[in-house]
Amino acid sequence: MTIEVKNIVKKFGSFAALDNVDLKVGKGELLALLGPSGSGKTTLLRIIAGLDWPDAGEVTIDGEDALGHGASERHVGFVFQHYALFRHMTVFENVAFGLRVQPRAVRKDEATIRARVKELLDLVQLDWLANRYPSQLSGGQRQRIALARALAIEPRILLLDEPFGALDAKVRKELRQWLRSLHSEIHVTSIFVTHDQEEALEVANRVVVMDKGRIEQIGTPGDVYDNPATAFVHGFIGESIVLPVEVAGGSVRLGGRPLNIAADGAASGASKLFVRRHDMQIGPAGTGSLEGAVRHVRSFGPIQRAEIALSGGEGKTVIEIDAPRDRELQAGEIISLQPRRYRIFAVQE
Amino acid sequence: MSTQTSFVTPAARLQAYASTADLAVSPPSARKASDRVRQAAASRDLRSEPGPIRFIIIALALSFLTIFVVLPLVVVFASAFSKGINAYFAALAEPEALSAIKLTLLVAAISVSLNLVFGVIAAWAIAKFDFTGKTFLITLIDLPFSVSPVISGLVFVLLFGAQGYWGTWLQANNIHILFAVPGIALATIFVTFPFVARSLIPLMQEQGTQEEEAAISLGASGLQTFFRVTLPNIKWGLLYGVLLCNARAMGEFGAVSVVSGHIRGETNTMPLLVEILYNEYQFVASFAIASLLAMLALITLVVKTVLEQRLDEGQTPEGRSE
Structure with a gap:
């Protein structure tokens, strides 16, 4: 099932939660809406679900106008961050709810409902919890039941609002992999909201990066990581070193000193240089564009993370780099740094 | 007048309940934990008091309770049975007494069922929606608690009385409100309105709207959502409010x-008959009716305690930490 969102505007008072958002989701996709809190991602999800209404714009599901229908008619599975399980019902009844509230004309008989619920509980591997109450389950179990409940109505699309946000790190990781394999099994078009970049990059086929009610970039996880479209995306996804530079006629200057890198067509003016931590080439003093003193080194796994106090113009700038451990750095050592890969974005006024 | 005191207690208890529940914005788990800490601290402090002081405090509390609560109750029953059990039942079988009992039950039935509906609607609106004037509405709901019951009655006299705003029109159309069942029911509804709404608002606010949203996204209609999700979640709070509402409706005097x-x-x-009979020196009859009201109070107390336990249990489930 495809989803199309056009020119959506949503304001809360004078605050624009969504500012002209366009989005197309293809059949069978697993899409992540990624952004900091307040970026409008949850609002967008709720509008698609019919739990919120936009001030302007269009939402179509499978080419059919969705805004003319309430949430109960849209046939959309929604999974809440805090599960929202019905606390007075057993797990079984929670999952059966969507089947029991169907209009009499299309409602299945009791045996069919029981079989379907059993099937769903098997799917989420929790059939042994059927007679428990939500309060007796762990967070991870609750979220899987919430998912089974949403799937019971055979939704056209599945929407998940920070599905792992309330879980601890280990459970979160397990559930992530589980969700991805579940998606490849049932292939329902899905959108999930997250503020966790790792989660988005690891689970989704495509990632939509949002900030301040706008979409900054849409792309595959590799795309948004390797080719960030904007300064925001570069800063938000992956760890970046950010240096204030000045671009003038094809040369890049840091604190008045020219750097030995090409401007790559960046417009003249105040700009920011973005370099991934692991994209800084280390060399002996005097061989690269930047120079600095190693202040502190921590080694773990295959990398060493070093704090470098840059010398020159600014003097006080401290950056963190990740270097392979083939050449151990020492605190106090003076080294040179040369960006291998970098992006330059103009500073927006 | 002992019945009066026993009916003030539930109201005060409810207000205390409502205001503590109002503070409960923190997640239930955190609240429970802090409660436990507080309780532990309190009991430790108490145990550290020297013996004699502890004894004096407990004795003071007990004697105060005895003088102001237990003694009046005993007096009610003692006076009611002072001329023997036959006189007691004869007093209750008087046509005037029977008519008063019937009227009280009728008025309570009308006002409790209407306040049940209005209370749920008001609590629903306040807890689940944001709109301008919400704070004003909450204040308005509390108005009957802060206004003297006599004033509450007088308002209806001013509206429906012969010299009132709508008096002439009502008289012309031969509609009797004042000095008849509708007037008594109206006054009772006004006085007892806050009970149901007040006991539901904090509960519904704490529960939020997520379960309702989940139900709607699963295809449930508005009514299905209310009866299958909202109502089961608030049933103990609702019963609690209805119980206190009923106690006040039957006991309302002013x-x-x-x-x-x-x-x-x-x-x-x-309650009116109790006063009339007492003023006419028919003590046995007066206290016989009063004993019925006192029994209602005792039953209310027991049921209320049970409901409070249910409410506490109902609030724990989602609070379990991971």
Whole structure:
């Protein structure tokens, strides 16, 4: 099932939660809406679900106008961050709810409902919890039941609002992999909201990066990581070193000193240089564009993370780099740094 | 007048309940934990008091309770049975007494069922929606608690009385509100309105709207959502409010006294009849009726305790930490 969102505007008072958002989701996709809190991602999800209404714009599901229908008619599975399980019902009844509230004309008989619920509980591997109450389950179990409940109505699309946000790190990781394999099994078009970049990059086929009610970039996880479209995306996804530079006629200057890198067509003016931590080439003093003193080194796994106090113009700038451990750095050592890969974005006024 | 004191207690208890629940914005788990800490601290402090002081404090509390609560209750029953059990039942079988009991039950049935509906609607609106004037509405709901019941009755006299705003029109159309059942019911509804709404608002606010949203996204209609999700979640709180509402509806004196007109065998409720009989020196009859009200109070207390336990249990489930 495809989803199309056009020119959506949503304001809360004078605050624009969504500012002209366009989005197309293809059949069978697993899409992540990624952004900091307040970026409008949850609002967008709720509008698609019919739990919120936009001030302007269009939402179509499978080419059919969705805004003319309430949430109960849209046939959309929604999974809440805090599960929202019905606390007075057993797990079984929670999952059966969507089947029991169907209009009499299309409602299945009791045996069919029981079989379907059993099937769903098997799917989420929790059939042994059927007679428990939500309060007796762990967070991870609750979220899987919430998912089974949403799937019971055979939704056209599945929407998940920070599905792992309330879980601890280990459970979160397990559930992530589980969700991805579940998606490849049932292939329902899905959108999930997250503020966790790792989660988005690891689970989704495509990632939509949002900030301040706008979409900054849409792309595959590799795309948004390797080719960030904007300064925001570069800063938000992956760890970046950010240096204030000045671009003038094809040369890049840091604190008045020219750097030995090409401007790559960046417009003249105040700009920011973005370099991934692991994209800084280390060399002996005097061989690269930047120079600095190693202040502190921590080694773990295959990398060493070093704090470098840059010398020159600014003097006080401290950056963190990740270097392979083939050449151990020492605190106090003076080294040179040369960006291998970098992006330059103009500073927006 | 012992019945009066016992009916003030539930109201005070409810207000205390509502205001503590109002503070409960923190997640239940955190609240429970802090409660436990507080309780532990309190009991440790108490145990560290020297023996004699502890004894004096407990004795003071007990004697105060005995003088102001237990003694009046005993007096009610003692006076009611002072001329023997036959006189007691004869007093209750008097046509005037029977009519008062019937009227009280009727008025309570009307006002409790209407306040049940209005209370749920008001609590729903306040807890689940944001709109301008919400704070004003919450204040308004509390108005009957802060206004003297006599004033509450007088308002209806001013509206429906012969010299009132709508008096002439009502008279012309031969509609009887004042000094009849509708007036008594109206005054009782006014006085007892806050109970249901007040006991539901904090509960519904704490529960939020997520379960309702989940139900709607699963295809449930508005009514299905209310009866299958909202109502089961608030049932203990609702019963609690209804119980206190009923106790007050049956025991209300001031407001009803103003609008009733004291027509014997017609517009006297039980509390009104107690006063009339007492003023006529029919002590046995007076206290016999009063004993019924006192029994209602005792039953209310027991049921209320059970409901409070249920409410506490109902609030824990989602609070379990991971």
